[in-house]
Amino acid sequence: MTFTAGVPHDFSELLLRLYRLSHELPIDAFQDAALDLIKPVLPFDSSMWGTATRTDHGIDIHTIHLHNQPVEMVTAYEQVKHIDTAALEVGKRPRSTLAFNADAWFCADDQAELRDYGRRFEQANFFISSDANPQTNFVHWLSLFRADPEAHGTEEERQLLASLSPHVMQALAMNRVMHLDRLEAGGASPGGSAIGDLRGVLYHADRLFEATLKAEWPSWHGRALPDALLQHFLQGHARFNGREIVVTHRVEQHLLFLRCRPRCRADSLTPREHTIAELLARGDTHKEVAAILNRSPATVRNHIQSIYDKLQVSNVAGLIHELRLAG
Known part of the structure; x- marks a missing residue:
């Protein structure tokens, strides 16, 4: 893939593949697949992708997806997030992208613990792109890490991530909505x-x-x-x-x-009445329902009358209609 002003010539093809993945893949597979799609054009070794609220003590993480990083990284980050000046910097504007060397950026005396954290989790060089809401301090961000201290990010690469990240975040949103649609099918x-x-x-x-x-x-x-x-x-x-x-x-x-x-009316049924209604809807007679629930037929008939009264129906067809309204 070749580049012009930080954008690959087949950038459109990359985006088409990204959005296709968002529609085709299950929710638990999409983020890793999207990152694997980016890796050939913007090499990195691991990633942290999530949402958070910015506070005076660093970011308060809401959701997080780790790519080639252990779960212990999140706990370790909680101990040093208050001195993470990169997270503070990207949160200053609604949308921003940084590329930097960790030791050069986190060079202050009071950031030694953060530098140690970066070496422990092989985060020598960073790319960070964020989309922040200044009214709510809510931020959606993507961090890419390179383990090699000499593998510095270039300005061309930073511009590429700046162009890519809004699409990556939108594709994630679309993947989640597609998953919601499948749940409702x-x-x-x-x-x-x-x-x-x-x-x-x-x-x-x-x-x-x-x-x-x-x-x-x-x-x-x-x-x-x-x-x-x-x-x-x-x-x-x-x-x-x-x-x-x-x-x-x-x-x-x-x-x-x-x-x-x-x-709807079916929401007023008691748990026992709802069970009886479901059995009636599947075709069981009141005697069969009585046998299933180990109740007398007379007791079940009383329940059925109460169900019909609450649903304001007079037959099983009306009962089935009211149950469907309750989903």
């Missing part, structure tokens, strides 16, 4: 969807998700999940039943994949 009930991290920051939310959540929390601003909802999920609950809405989630790759919808 075949879902019968209408509803909104979103992706957030375990700190509550939202990376993606469609209009229906935002409108539905505002029905429950009218003053919600949309940048992060309502704290009551986040804490409910962090306490181990899979489902949030609000006054106006129902929200479900699953966790993958340290992200929350969320689905919300307005409450």
